[in-house]
Amino acid sequence: MLKILHVDDEPDIREVAAMSLAIDPAITVRSAGSGEQALEILADDWRPDVILLDVMMPNMDGPGTLERLRRLPGHADTPVIFMTARAQASEQARFIALGATAVIIKPFDPMTLASQVRDHLAAASA
């Protein structure tokens, strides 16, 4: 079972992502509406195999959340995939340099989100 933590401040996007990922019966998803909530879930000892992290959120944005979650015990290497509407190659390179495993461009295709995540994880571990 692949455990995914999805973090996005937009409730509609959280719901669509949860439904999209549930297309794959071997995926379980938890959702967080903010970076702070994501850190609480992670500190509570729930260990996802990958974190899907929205870049632009109020208060604590994606890069800020990534920086903090790396300091949590056991999450130094947890794969993080940024999700962003900013498709420019330079922006994507910046996110990878910050320690993201990959970047998924929003809007994502609800029908293929699960396979995109699996593909990125496979590429990262190859």
Add this chain to the structure above:
Amino acid sequence: MNDPLAPLRQRFRTRLVEDLERLRSLRAAPHPDQALRVLAHNLAGAAGIFGLAALSRAAITIDDRHAVGERSTDDELDALEAEIEAALGPD
């Protein structure tokens, strides 16, 4: 074929009605920049997921503008309004 996203699409449509009202009211407000950016940013992501590509692009244009510290133009805001109206249809 059953559309698993149909209930969410319907809810999003309701939200668009509210967003259109909010957009119009923000355009008449004295300092709407930050609120306009939040509205555009949220619309950009959600509209695209529901297949409203033109609306998403209009919102991204405004979000990008604010991201670099600029103000959105009247033309850009007109375009966003028009795309929301188009998404809502003639009802």
